[in-house]
Amino acid sequence: MRYVRLYRPGGQQVQTGRFYGLSGLEPRLGYYDRGVGCEIDPQGHLVGARAPVEVLRRPGLRQYGDGWTIEGDGFYVGGVKKGTLSAGEKCVVRFGDKWLIFPDRMAYDRVKNTFAGFTAPADMRQAVVFGNRVFGIVGGLLRASALGDEGDWESYQNPDGSPKESGSYRVAVAGGSFTAITAFLNHVTVFTDEAIYELYGNRPSNFTLTQCATLGVTGPGQAGCFDKTLWFFARQSLYSYRGGAVRDELAALGITFADMQLCCTQRGAYFLADGGVYRFDGALVQLGAGDYTALTTFGGTVYATAADGACYALERGARQGFCVQLRGGLGGGNLQQYELLYRGSIAAYQNGRLLGKKQSRELDRMRCYVQLGGRQPRPLQLRLGPDSALCGLRYSLHGGDDR
Numbered sequence: 001m002r003y004v005r006l007y008r009p010g011g012q013q014v015q016t017g018r019f020y021g022l023s024g025l026e027p028r029l030g031y032y033d034r035g036v037g038c039e040i041d042p043q044g045h046l047v048g049a050r051a052p053v054e055v056l057r058r059p060g061l062r063q064y065g066d067g068w069t070i071e072g073d074g075f076y077v078g079g080v081k082k083g084t085l086s087a088g089e090k091c092v093v094r095f096g097d098k099w100l101i102f103p104d105r106m107a108y109d110r111v112k113n114t115f116a117g118f119t120a121p122a123d124m125r126q127a128v129v130f131g132n133r134v135f136g137i138v139g140g141l142l143r144a145s146a147l148g149d150e151g152d153w154e155s156y157q158n159p160d161g162s163p164k165e166s167g168s169y170r171v172a173v174a175g176g177s178f179t180a181i182t183a184f185l186n187h188v189t190v191f192t193d194e195a196i197y198e199l200y201g202n203r204p205s206n207f208t209l210t211q212c213a214t215l216g217v218t219g220p221g222q223a224g225c226f227d228k229t230l231w232f233f234a235r236q237s238l239y240s241y242r243g244g245a246v247r248d249e250l251a252a253l254g255i256t257f258a259d260m261q262l263c264c265t266q267r268g269a270y271f272l273a274d275g276g277v278y279r280f281d282g283a284l285v286q287l288g289a290g291d292y293t294a295l296t297t298f299g300g301t302v303y304a305t306a307a308d309g310a311c312y313a314l315e316r317g318a319r320q321g322f323c324v325q326l327r328g329g330l331g332g333g334n335l336q337q338y339e340l341l342y343r344g345s346i347a348a349y350q351n352g353r354l355l356g357k358k359q360s361r362e363l364d365r366m367r368c369y370v371q372l373g374g375r376q377p378r379p380l381q382l383r384l385g386p387d388s389a390l391c392g393l394r395y396s397l398h399g400g401d402d403r
Contacts, residue, residue, distance in 0.1 A: 052277070052288045052304060052312035061309045064296040065092050068099060068108075075101065075108065075115070082108050083115035089294075091126050091220065095134060095150055102127050102136065107150070119151040126220050130183040131202070137178035142190055144204070180220045184230045185243075191223060191232070192216045196241070213246050215239060221295075224264030227281075231269040233260035238269065238280060249280060263295035263302055270295055270302045270314060277304050277314065282343055282363060287314055324390070325379045336370045338380060344388025349381045363391060 056064070060072035067077060070090060074081040083106060091102040097111045100118070103125045108115050120136070121143050127136035134145040146152035180191040188199040190209070193216045201207040215234040217223050222233040230241040236256040238249045250256070257273035264270070268281030276289045291307040302314045326338065340346065345359040348368045355368040370380050384390060 052290075052314050054310050055303070055313045056311035057309055059309055061305060061311060063090060063092075063294060064298060064303050064305060064311050066094070066298055068092065075106070077108065077110075082113075093127050093129050093134070095129050096148075098150070100127065100134065100150055119153070120145075121153055126178075126181050128181050128183050128188065130188050135181060135188050135199075137181050137190060140177045142178060142181075142188075142199070142209070144207070180217050180223045180232075182223055182225060182230070184225050185228065189230065193218050196230075196232075212243075213241060215246055221261040221263075224262045224269060226264040226266060226269060231262060231264060231280075233257075233262060233271070238271070250284070253284065255284070261295055263297060265297055265300055265302055267302075267315065272304070279315070288312075323381060323383050325381045338368055338370065339394050340366045340368075340382070341391040342366065342384070342389065343391060345385035346388060346390070347383045349383070350379070355380075359385075 058069075058071055061069065062072070063070040069076045070085060073084050073087070075083045075085055085101065085104050085106065088103075090104065093100050093102075097109055099108045099110070100120075101107065102120070103123060105117055105120045105124075106115065107118050120134075121138050124136040124138050124143065127134055129135075132148050134150045136143050143153060146155055176192045176194065178190050179193055182189050184198075190197050190199070194214065195211050195216050196213040197209040198212050199207060199209055215232070217232050217234060224231050228242065232239050232241070235248075236258065237251065238257075238260065239246045240249055241247075259273060261272040262269060268279045270277065270279050270287075272278075272292050272295055275291075277287045277292055277295070279285045279287055288304075290304075290312075292304045292312075293307050294305045296303050296305065304312045304314060306312065338348070340348070341363060342358075342365075343360065343363055345357075346366060347357040348355040348366070350370055355370070356366050358364065358366045368380070382390065
């Protein structure tokens with residue numbers, strides 16, 4: 001195992017930290033290829049860099065959602081005010097042709113273009129739509145609406161057409177309250193600050209809650225789902241759950257956060273923490289630092305709302321690929337073996353000749369051999385595609401002395 005020097009494709013050497021086996025680079029310096037920026041992320045991976053882009057600045061901007069905004073006391077769709085809301089953060093869920101707004105219990109019908117109240121339990125601040133019902137939490141109670149009716153919380157039409165069941169479904173949590181709710185895979189999932197529960201059953205008479213983890217969250221913005229994975233913030237770290245045991249995703253990095261606000265899309269888990277905005281999808285990338293107050297989504301893009309009312313798009317547009325050259329410090333011998341740990345797409349070249357090419361959504365390894373010119377190792381050029389990361393490497397000498 002030896003040092004590796006990284007070069008810009010033009011040949012200029014760039015200082016790096018050490019590699020230790022398959023660990024990463026020190027997160028200090030950036031690299032550039034024809035003006036395309038790259039960076040070392042907090043995990044030590046080489047990734048394409050892109051700063052947040054400001055897209056909206058309006059006085060009183062509070063929340064930004066999938067087709068709607070809340071500005072001051074108004075609920076806006078397409079820049080047109082549709083109704084008035086109370087102060088405080090809102091939970092907005094889509095139910096058929098309507099957007100339901102909690103805890104105000106107001107609904108905007110996108111087809112009829114109406115904004116009106118509907119019946120729902122008081123103080124229900126969080127809700128989720130699952131199986132054509134609206135599920136919500138009120139303190140230590142989990143509540144469910146009638147099938148297909150957001151205004152009926154006292155009767156239920158059973159899925160098989162049998163007679164309705166009466167009485168609102170409730171379940172109490174001993175010694176605590178529910179803190180968050182989401183739909184994960186085939187279950188409604190609810191949190192307390194000490195546990196996670198999954199809801200089983202298809203009607204009130206057979207609804208049951210099963211505890212699946214002994215970690216929880218303290219608020220609604222600390223849990224979300226993407227890529228068949230439940231992500232949540234607990235014990236100053238980011239955890240994942242795919243069924244079975246939970247996993248601490250930041251433990252190997254030695255990184256902790258005092259608080260976190262999550263927002264998940266197909267690109268990964270985005271979060272605000274300690275004055276910065278980050279993305280985690282197997283690698284941790286800091287996208288920017290600033291006085292951000294909230295994360296929301298619109299059309300698959302994540303937006304960060306700042307304290308001054310500006311709204312920033314995160315990683316808008318396609319990420320750009322980038323290149324970097326590696327030159328080992330071993331002399332003698334015939335071949336030098338590189339073992340590369342990467343995510344995304346990677347191709348290795350020497351003097352324009354392709355040595356290897358692979359692509360993987362998960363962390364994977366690629367091995368390639370570089371011929372030596374006399375006692376000087378020839379550079380290895382790596383071309384990484386959009387959303388790719390060089391996570392580490394190790395290399396050894398073959399056919400000579402290891403120096």
